[in-house]
Amino acid sequence: MVNKKAKIRKYKKRDYQAFLYLLPWLVGFAVLQLYPFITSLYYSFTDYKISVAPNFIGLKNYTKLFTQDPEFWNSLKVTLLYTLYTVPGKLLMALAVAVFLNRDIKGINLIRTLYYIPSLFGGSVAIAILWKILFVDNGVINAMLNTVGLPSLQWWGSTKLALRTICMLEIWQFGSSMVMFLAALKNVQKELYEAASIDGAGKIRMFFKITIPHITPIIFFNLIMQTIQAFQNFTSAFVITKGGPLKSTYVLGMKLYTEAFSYFKMGYGSAISWVIFTLIMTVTLILFRSSSAWVYYEDSGDF
Amino acid sequence: MGKEMKKMSGMVVQYLIIAIIGIFLLYPIIWMFFATFKTNEEIFGSIKLLPSKFSLQYYIEGWKGRGNISYTQFFINTFKLVIPTVFLTVASCALVAYGFARFKFPGKKILFTVLIATLMLPNAVIIIPRYTLYNSFGWINSYLPFYVPALLACYPFFVFMLIQFMRGLPKELDQSAYIDGCGTLRTFVQILLPLMKPALFSAGLFQFLWTYNDYFNSLIFINSVSKYPISLALKLSLDSESVVVWGRMMAMSFVAVLPVMLLFFFAQKYFVEGIATTGIKG
Numbered sequence: 271m272v273n274k275k276a277k278i279r280k281y282k283k284r285d286y287q288a289f290l291y292l293l294p295w296l297v298g299f300a301v302l303q304l305y306p307f308i309t310s311l312y313y314s315f316t317d318y319k320i321s322v323a324p325n326f327i328g329l330k331n332y333t334k335l336f337t338q339d340p341e342f343w344n345s346l347k348v349t350l351l352y353t354l355y356t357v358p359g360k361l362l363m364a365l366a367v368a369v370f371l372n373r374d375i376k377g378i379n380l381i382r383t384l385y386y387i388p389s390l391f392g393g394s395v396a397i398a399i400l401w402k403i404l405f406v407d408n409g410v411i412n413a414m415l416n417t418v419g420l421p422s423l424q425w426w427g428s429t430k431l432a433l434r435t436i437c438m439l440e441i442w443q444f445g446s447s448m449v450m451f452l453a454a455l456k457n458v459q460k461e462l463y464e465a466a467s468i469d470g471a472g473k474i475r476m477f478f479k480i481t482i483p484h485i486t487p488i489i490f491f492n493l494i495m496q497t498i499q500a501f502q503n504f505t506s507a508f509v510i511t512k513g514g515p516l517k518s519t520y521v522l523g524m525k526l527y528t529e530a531f532s533y534f535k536m537g538y539g540s541a542i543s544w545v546i547f548t549l550i551m552t553v554t555l556i557l558f559r560s561s562s563a564w565v566y567y568e569d570s571g572d573f
Numbered sequence: 574m575g576k577e578m579k580k581m582s583g584m585v586v587q588y589l590i591i592a593i594i595g596i597f598l599l600y601p602i603i604w605m606f607f608a609t610f611k612t613n614e615e616i617f618g619s620i621k622l623l624p625s626k627f628s629l630q631y632y633i634e635g636w637k638g639r640g641n642i643s644y645t646q647f648f649i650n651t652f653k654l655v656i657p658t659v660f661l662t663v664a665s666c667a668l669v670a671y672g673f674a675r676f677k678f679p680g681k682k683i684l685f686t687v688l689i690a691t692l693m694l695p696n697a698v699i700i701i702p703r704y705t706l707y708n709s710f711g712w713i714n715s716y717l718p719f720y721v722p723a724l725l726a727c728y729p730f731f732v733f734m735l736i737q738f739m740r741g742l743p744k745e746l747d748q749s750a751y752i753d754g755c756g757t758l759r760t761f762v763q764i765l766l767p768l769m770k771p772a773l774f775s776a777g778l779f780q781f782l783w784t785y786n787d788y789f790n791s792l793i794f795i796n797s798v799s800k801y802p803i804s805l806a807l808k809l810s811l812d813s814e815s816v817v818v819w820g821r822m823m824a825m826s827f828v829a830v831l832p833v834m835l836l837f838f839f840a841q842k843y844f845v846e847g848i849a850t851t852g853i854k855g
Contacts, residue, residue, distance in 0.1 A: 281677060287757050291672030292684070294665045295732065298725025303691055306702035313701060320705070367594060381591055383841050388598055390833050394786045395804040396826035399811055400605050403819055408617040410604060417620055442598065449845050494693065502697045505788045509808060523697060523789075530701050531793055540701050547698040554693060 313540035320534040331541035341517060341525060346545075348433060349522040353500040355437040361492055364444040368451035369481070382449060389445035398509040401439045402426070426511060429518035436506045436519055447492050454485040486565045494554055501550050522546050602830075609824040616819050631824040639809060642798055644825065651802040654716045654791070655784045661723035662731060662780045663773050669726045670735035671761050675747060691729045696789070704793060718794040719784065731776045738772035739765065775843045778836065785833060803829045 289296070314331055316324035335342050367385065371378060391397040405411050405425035412422040425435045462480050471479070504523035507513055513520035522542060530539025608616055609631055610624035636644045673685060707718045726732055742765060750760040766773075788804045795801060801809065807829060810822060837844060 281679065284751075284757060285676045285678050288672040288676030288678040288681075291668045291676075291757075291761075294724065295669040295672075295688075295726040298665075298722065298727040299687065299691065301706075302703065302722050302725060302727050303694060303699060306699035306706065307694065309702035309705075310698055320708070370590065375587070375591075381595070382845060384595055385598055386841075386845060387602065387834070387837070390782060390837055391830060392783075392786060393788060394830065394833075395788050395807045396829040399807060399822060399826050400601060403608075403616070403823070404601060404604070406617075410616075410620060413618055413620045442601075445598070498693060498695055502695050509788070509811070526697060527789075527792075531704075536701050536705065543698045543701060547695055550693070550695055 310540045310543055313537050314544050316537045318535075318537035318540070320536060324537060327537070331538050334538070335541055335545070341520065342542075344517055345520050345522045345525045348518065348520055349501060349503075349546075349549075351433060352437060352503060352521055353497060355434065356440040356500050356503075357493065357496045359437065359441040360444045360496060361447060361489065363441055364447035364492075365451055365489070367444070368448045368455060369477070371448075371452060372455040382452065386445040386449060389443045392443055392446075393505045395505065395509055398439070398506050401435075401506070402510045405435050427515060429516050432511050432515060433519050436510060439506055439510075440500075440503075447496070450488050450492065451485060454488040455481065458484040483566045487567060490557070490561055490565045494557055497553050497557070498550055501546055501553075605823055605827055605830075609820060609827050611820050611823075613819055631818070631821040632828070634818075635810075635821040635825040635828075638806065639798065639813065642801075644803070644806065644828065646799065647801055647803050647806040650800055651785065651804075654719055654802050655781060657716070658719045658723045658784050659777050659780045661720055662726075662728055663777045665724055665726035666728060666731040666776060667735055667766070667769065667773060668761075669732050670739055671765065673732070674736045674739035675744070675757075675761075675765075688729050688732060692733060694729075700789075700793065707794065713794060714796050714800060716795075716800075719790070723780075728780070731780065734776060735769065735772055738769060742768055771843060774840070778840055778843055781836065782833060 313324060315326055315328060317327050317330075318324035371381065375381065403409055407422065407424060407427065409425075411425065415422060423431060426432050458481060463476055466476050466480060502523050503521050504527060507519045507521050507524055508527070511519045513524050522545065526539055526542045526546065529535045529542060604622060607622055607624055610627050615621070615624060638644050638647060673681070673688070703718070704713075707713055710717075712718055712721075722728070746764050746768075747760050750764050755763070786804070788808070791802050791805050792808075795805060798806075798809065807822075807825060810825060811817065
């Protein structure tokens, strides 16, 4: 009885006004997130084309994708490789530079600002075009290689290199992750290092035992966000290589675009989008599952 | 060698490394700027950074755009698309963040979990039904597909960021406002919003940046050249010329990144601090 009373009093009248403030999001979530999410799953089991109403065809899209579509396995491989290169590449770069900059350096604010600049252009067409011309066969990068006595490379012409050259564009934009790491590094209490050095710990030991554990939440956050981004990459491949040469940069994002918005095969496109979603979910779940073993939180994060 | 000398040489090495990383990061942009004055012959096969002459020819030629549509129009389109989107995003996300951060209501835990889950909802998986939905409303080839998600706070990243910021503001502020007889809306508008300016500004800047750079959504939702934003216009120029005049292409690309760079230099504090604070509690 007492308990029940306490429960009724838990919310004040005023608290119910929260729903008024949440209203835009509640509508947005329902109509522009939840509904499309469920609908795309439904579409993926239909032969929906923009002009023809959807007919249920069971798993046909998926079986076609997995067994008959010669492009699919290649696209999947390219996407996985792209993610595997860019996400760790970008984060390691960001972490290394952040650790290097995390000391008393004069002009650190200016340095931080300048290093951030490439990150301003994530997904920018203009910068993709710039990348294309920098690495073209007779472009400036090859000219530089030649001046130091190295042979030219077919950055875009080689099926092996093209994807990596695109990945370099992504890794070049490590500045935003670096800024986050820098902020996190600053928050590690100085006393911990002092105590450790009194106990005779070396610099490398301190790095792995103090620095890294304290910034694991940021590493984790970055890892998840970057992975989600990487699996959906589209612009750089579409603008620079159009998926070539020989589909070696034909990422799933491009495959999705081509099927759904060039051929207007919405059903088939939806099946591809669910493959992308499943990939993202799988990796995210693995990361979350493993996080209790390596991500260190100081508070429980309740509010 | 004295201790001072050792310290000095350490400093020199340190700044040398910083400079090398800096060159690696900034050289492409600097090269891009100078390439806007170069002919194709100068661009290819040469490592020379500076052009033989500085002439605005490529800017003038490039600006004319395609057919009768110039970059003036493309810029107007871009700002017509981006600016309302930014303001709608900030306004709606701030309201929703207020609802989450300052009230205890039934179902809060579930709704907050949903919000965090949508943070990880990939655009790829909702884009097709969104397209058909907008198509049935007749919104394709208008900027409504950009405005409406912004109006409806479909940017969980910003909602989350603003919630985190608001959690740092003392709740006593609200309490004393209530005691003074303020309603929740007035408390929000008059007490909390002014204190949230830096966070709102950061959110606005990032939304500007992302919407300005975004190519995928524009490509899908906008299909007539007269409504093209810059990103689509650039791709069009790249594809439509049989022999690309790269100096001209670079000139227009440079013009396209210029607003972002200017904004960054004027507001870098908000960029860098905004990004630093959002990640911290995540």
